[in-house]
Each structure stands twice: as structure tokens, then as C-alpha cells.
Amino acid sequence: MLLRTAWRRAAAAVPVAPGSRSEAPTRGLRLRVVDHAPQSAVPSDTATAPPAESVLRPLYMDVQATTPLDPRVLDAMLPYLVNYYGNPHSRTHAYGWESEAAMEHARQQVASLIGADPREIIFTSGATESNNIAIKELESAIQPDTSLVSVMTVNNEIGVKQPIAEIGQICSSRKVYFHTDAAQAVGKIPLDVNDMKIDLMSISGHKIYGPKGVGAIYIRRRPRVRVEALQSGGGQERGMRSGTVPTPLVVGLGAACEVAQQEMEYDHKRISKLADRLTQKIMKSLPDVVMNGDPEHHYPGCINLSFAYVEGESLLMALKDVALSSGSACTSASLEPSYVLRAIGTDEDLAHSSIRFGIGRFTTEEEVDYTVEKCIHHVKRLREMSPLWEMVQDGIDLKSIKWTQH
Amino acid sequence: MAASSRAQVLDLYRAMLRESKHFSAYNYRTYAVRRIRDAFRENKNVKDPAEIQALVNKAKRDLGIIRRQTSDAQVVLSIYSRIDHHGNSKETSGSITGQQILGASPVTNANAPGPNVLALKGTGLSGLKLG
Numbered sequence A: 001m002l003l004r005t006a007w008r009r010a011a012a013a014v015p016v017a018p019g020s021r022s023e024a025p026t027r028g029l030r031l032r033v034v035d036h037a038p039q040s041a042v043p044s045d046t047a048t049a050p051p052a053e054s055v056l057r058p059l060y061m062d063v064q065a066t067t068p069l070d071p072r073v074l075d076a077m078l079p080y081l082v083n084y085y086g087n088p089h090s091r092t093h094a095y096g097w098e099s100e101a102a103m104e105h106a107r108q109q110v111a112s113l114i115g116a117d118p119r120e121i122i123f124t125s126g127a128t129e130s131n132n133i134a135i136k137e138l139e140s141a142i143q144p145d146t147s148l149v150s151v152m153t154v155n156n157e158i159g160v161k162q163p164i165a166e167i168g169q170i171c172s173s174r175k176v177y178f179h180t181d182a183a184q185a186v187g188k189i190p191l192d193v194n195d196m197k198i199d200l201m202s203i204s205g206h207k208i209y210g211p212k213g214v215g216a217i218y219i220r221r222r223p224r225v226r227v228e229a230l231q232s233g234g235g236q237e238r239g240m241r242s243g244t245v246p247t248p249l250v251v252g253l254g255a256a257c258e259v260a261q262q263e264m265e266y267d268h269k270r271i272s273k274l275a276d277r278l279t280q281k282i283m284k285s286l287p288d289v290v291m292n293g294d295p296e297h298h299y300p301g302c303i304n305l306s307f308a309y310v311e312g313e314s315l316l317m318a319l320k321d322v323a324l325s326s327g328s329a330c331t332s333a334s335l336e337p338s339y340v341l342r343a344i345g346t347d348e349d350l351a352h353s354s355i356r357f358g359i360g361r362f363t364t365e366e367e368v369d370y371t372v373e374k375c376i377h378h379v380k381r382l383r384e385m386s387p388l389w390e391m392v393q394d395g396i397d398l399k400s401i402k403w404t405q406h
Numbered sequence B: 001m002a003a004s005s006r007a008q009v010l011d012l013y014r015a016m017l018r019e020s021k022h023f024s025a026y027n028y029r030t031y032a033v034r035r036i037r038d039a040f041r042e043n044k045n046v047k048d049p050a051e052i053q054a055l056v057n058k059a060k061r062d063l064g065i066i067r068r069q070t071s072d073a074q075v076v077l078s079i080y081s082r083i084d085h086h087g088n089s090k091e092t093s094g095s096i097t098g099q100q101i102l103g104a105s106p107v108t109n110a111n112a113p114g115p116n117v118l119a120l121k122g123t124g125l126s127g128l129k130l131g
Helices: A002-013 A072-082 A095-113 A127-140 A165-172 A247-287 A313-317 A339-343 A365-384 A387-393 B006-020 B026-042 B049-067 B071-080
Strands: A030-034 A036-046 A122-125 A148-152 A178-181 A200-204 A214-219 A289-291 A302-307 A352-356
Touching: A036 B026, A072 A247, A072 A387, A072 B049, A095 A122, A095 A200, A095 A247, A127 A148, A127 A178, A127 A200, A127 A214, A148 A165, A148 A200, A165 A178, A200 B049, A247 A289, A247 A302, A289 B006, A302 A313, A313 A352, B006 B026, B026 B049, B049 B071
Parallel strands: A148 A178, A178 A200
Antiparallel strands: A030 A036, A122 A214, A200 A214, A289 A302, A302 A352
16 A cells, blocks of 8 residues: 555656657647546647556566567457457358458468468467367377377476477387477477477467467377367367357467567577576676576576575565566466476475576566666575575585474 | 669668657567667678568568557557556556666656666657668
């Protein structure tokens, strides 16, 4: 409550900048949006400042949880949200035909990104649904020797890349189905379902600057992989996923895939540079920082660091100007340390000290520098307050301490 | 259509940068400016006229996207950045937030302490310098 009052007081003090569009040629009617009265759209011929993000919020460094829409994606989607609203399964009129054309074009865009045939792409509500379809498939092909290998391509907590091509090779030689959840990998690292011998792949829209609520599953046709539908109904999507395909969302997914294909190399290079910058600066200024995950087989945009003798949650709260996470968003409700960190053998105390930094397409160098500066400052401050840290500085080996219960 | 001349390409470059400065969202604005500069720089030595034309056509399409995304229509849509789910307009957060310290918004608070590196860059007030 106190914070809110402070915000209101400070808000009154924030001046509105003079029009920064003064040099732009006027384009007729211009709306001036005032901070506190969005309804008063005052038509004005004089150029005005772009309606700034007057609600300033923390820097966004949590791209593994979700990503903002790329403006190119929104641009592709809007026509289908406002005007071309037909059901893509309507066969008898132009609304249906144009919607279907958009859906099929999007399918082609998704397929192209992973080297698949469009007929192998089924639209779903997201990677979770795709995962469920893929796993359920196991039950429908019951043979004594059938099994399924399911592996994440890029881990969402520590950014580790699995050796997908090698696993695919092994599965193919043993006639075992191979599924991969590529939600964090699609559009970020090169994937080819044929080179890597992938039979099933889950794709998520909102991890690649596309809309939320949409994804896809890739299902190999040659050799045919049979899946059982999770939801039955009108038989859409070759009977594998009934329900009206949401044209605006799949158009967004398709556009996101196409943009990702074009921008993959540029983004990867830039994100790698920013990631190096972040880790170098932090490691140079702070002792006892551990990067979780194999540094060699690692996607640079996901950096998971453990700061010894600092509690992760308190560091997160201290870094209130930056949107960060420790562990994965889907398990963040519980207070358990990450199962991933436990699995890679991280000490319990280090697991509680981990923070995940996400660097994405829109992350700037300034945001990284600011985050680093704040992180260093708060880790130092929290360590100063920590009795454990004090003991370590005095040369005591924490492992040798016998903690007793009172 | 005549092959794109150097002057036309430069006009396109200028127009794209100019329009990009009108993105009200810090992350979109900085991305667009950065990406445009890097793309034109990367392709500056392309000689094949067909390839140049293809690049110019793509740039024109992207310019169209930038214009639509920064247009009056988007100004109206950006109202939705300041409304909470009850339809009430949100107050500005005057407390020091990360974006404010970066001067992330064109509405810069000159009193914000800390690095204000982007205070001017974000406003589009600085004249366009051709590299």
C-alpha cells in the first residue's frame, strides 16, 4: 500500500516530454493520449510525443518463461483478429477460404523452420498439449518392443543443449520413437527433423516471440508415426486434433517461425555476446559464483547462476527492477529447489541460490549492464548480512560444522 | 522499374530509422534501430542488382510494418498498455524502475538517479546521423 502511494506522488512529478515527433511529417489526424485520461483522444494537427510507456515496469530478463510478441508477428495477426475472421474449416465461402489459406501458409512457415513437410505439422494449443499427444502415442502402438524416448532439446532452466542428433541416430537404429520438446530450441538453434531423426517434436508459440495459446506438434509421416488424438470432435487436423484451428494464433505462430528462421544467426551471435558480457562481468566482480549446466553444450540465452551464501529468493526480491526467475515458471509455486539442479548434482544450498537470466532478441546491452550492476551490488550486500559468509571469510569450512537442533 | 540507386537505398534507410524511433516500447524501438543499422551495414557491399532489389523490396515491406506498428492505430492500441484488467487507467510508476533508470521511455524523468544513458536516444530528439 505504501508503495502505491509513493507511486502516485511520484507520478505527479513526472513531466510529459515535448513532442518528439515534431520533425515527422504530420499524417493528418493525430491522437494525443494523456497519461491519466486515455478516453480524451484529442485530435491535433501538431505532432506529439509517442504515447510513452508511462507505466514503467521492470526490465524483462525472463524470456524462458515467455517472450513478447515481435512486431512483425502482431502485424501478421491483426488482419485476422479484426477483419478476416472466417472459420478456416468453412468450405463454402470466401471467409473460410481466406482463413484456410492463411492457416496453410502458417503451416508451411512452421514446417520450413524445422525441415519438415507441412503435412507433418498439427496445430495445438501449445507445447504441453503436443507433449501429451506424443506420450499418449506410446499407448496406441502397443508392441512388446515399442518404446519412446522423450528428451528436451534445450532445457528451460539451465539452457543445456542435448545431443539430439546422436540420440536420434540411436533411436532410429533401435526402431524406437524419438520425441523432443523443442519449445526453447525452435527458432533459436538450427533443427532439422530429418538430419536429427526426430519422429515427434513439440513447438510452443510464446517462446519464440509468437502468441500464447498456440503451438504445434510435428509428427513424422515417413516412416509413419501413429498418434492417438487427445481430443476428439469434428476431425480437424487430420483427426489428430479436433477443434477449430485458431487462425489468428496460427498465423502468429507461422510468422514467428518465419522471422526466427531469418533472424536465427543474427540473434544467436548477439545473444552470445550479451551472455558472455553478463557472465564475465559478474564472475569478475564476485567470488563463489557457479554457472549451472555444461558450458560447452549450452544455449547462450539462458544463464543459470548460483551465488553461494545468498538465498535465491531474497536476491530476486532485491532485484526488483529486473524481471527474473529462479528455477522454472511452471514449478515456481512450490518452494522446492529445482529438480533440474538436483539432477545435475548441485548442492542443496547452491540450488537455493540460483537465478536464471534470460537474454532474448530484444534485450539490450544497457539492460544487461544494469542487471549486472544491480546483481553485484545486492549479492555483496546480502553476503555482508550473511553469517555463513562471515564464517567462510574467517576460514571455517561449512561442511565441517555440526548443526544441532535446539 | 529502374534498379535501386544508392540514393534510393539511403532514403529507405533514413525513413526506416526515422519511423523506428516512433515505437513507444523501449525494447521494440531499440531493436528496430539496431537491426536496421546492422542489416544495412551487413549488406552494403552487395553488388548483384537482383539481390539488391530483393533486399530493397524486403526493406520496403519492413518499412510498411514499422509504419503500421507505430501508426495512429497503434497509438490507440497502446492505450491498452496503461489499462489494468478492470479497464482502469494505471498511474505512472514514478518509483525508480529499471526502465526509468535506463531512460527507457520517451517520457524521461530527468530527476532519475543512476545511469541515464538512453535518456536522449529514446526520445528521437537527436538528429539522425548517417553512418
